[in-house]
Amino acid sequence: MLETATQSASFACKRDDHEHCIASALATAERLCAERGVRLTRLRRKVLELVWSNHRPVGAYELLEQLKSCGPAAPPTVYRALDFLQTQGLVHRLASLNAFIGCSHPQAEHTAQFLICRRCRNLAELADDGLSNAVAASARTVGFQAEEQMVEIVGLCEPCRRKGEG
């Protein structure tokens, strides 16, 4: 499959595909961690599964509640797992929501942009290299060397736009 510069996820995922979408994310994570020689432990795997199961930006304490159903868990438990998953590029943190979301293409290095629908609360991840370059270029005009970008966009996704302002 040819990959375009701009990829999106989550808005596109139908409810029916969702089990597959979780399984696929976990399989990719297993593979990447094996390749990298890092340990996707049961706990970390479980947290990643929960992140994908929610299928929308989810807070650390929400994950904690869900995690408690399979054993004891305290805040550091979930934050440590999330730190690992972020380091491995398997989840992203959304600064404007204090929430986490599974990365939809963790196999590729990318700077991501996030589209947050204010109506249905769903999220899509872009990896628009052109946009990312434009951001870096804009910073460079004032002599600033960009290293990390946080681009989070709030608005209406297509389905919600069709349904009207509601």
Add this chain to the structure above:
Amino acid sequence: MLETATQSASFACKRDDHEHCIASALATAERLCAERGVRLTRLRRKVLELVWSNHRPVGAYELLEQLKSCGPAAPPTVYRALDFLQTQGLVHRLASLNAFIGCSHPQAEHTAQFLICRRCRNLAELADDGLSNAVAASARTVGFQAEEQMVEIVGLCEPCRRKGEG
């Protein structure tokens, strides 16, 4: 003075100009609030002054401590003032830092981008309409209608870049 699409502030402000820079921000705020028929009360004005005095992204509880030196103050005191100032476009909130900064050109409608130096912790505000349009256009490619943008860029400002990685 001709204004270009991309404006920057804060990195450019020398320490010597800083008193003037605070006074000017307060004067502009007074004028804008008068024009709009909203009340820049003593408390709100004081909070805005503190935001500018710090001259870098500053947390609500830092402001609270500073505010306590002129009377009683609790968290809601400072958060309410900040809410007002944000609504009037006089300060911006930085989602990635949980911090606030004075807007460097509150007289004009704009979507801002923020450059955060990881070394000196200073911040510059851009208002690059071209970039803002590029962000909106990128969202539109997947049918998303952008309404609010959060663009926060971490890296090295020019002076810090010259001084080396440190």
Add this chain to the structure above:
DNA sequence: CTATTGATGTTATACTATAACATAACATTG
């Protein structure tokens, strides 16, 4: 096996933000 390292458990605490209700200041108007 044992030393070393990395991962998890556990408790406490720091930091960020808002809810809820009481009081005070300000504005309108009769």
Add this chain to the structure above:
DNA sequence: CAATGTTATGTTATAGTATAACATCAATAG
């Protein structure tokens, strides 16, 4: 001015987010 409605502030409590510090456990490596 007095009565009233409205906006702003004071005050207390609590919700929500994240990390420090230290103990224990599990997985390698020698």
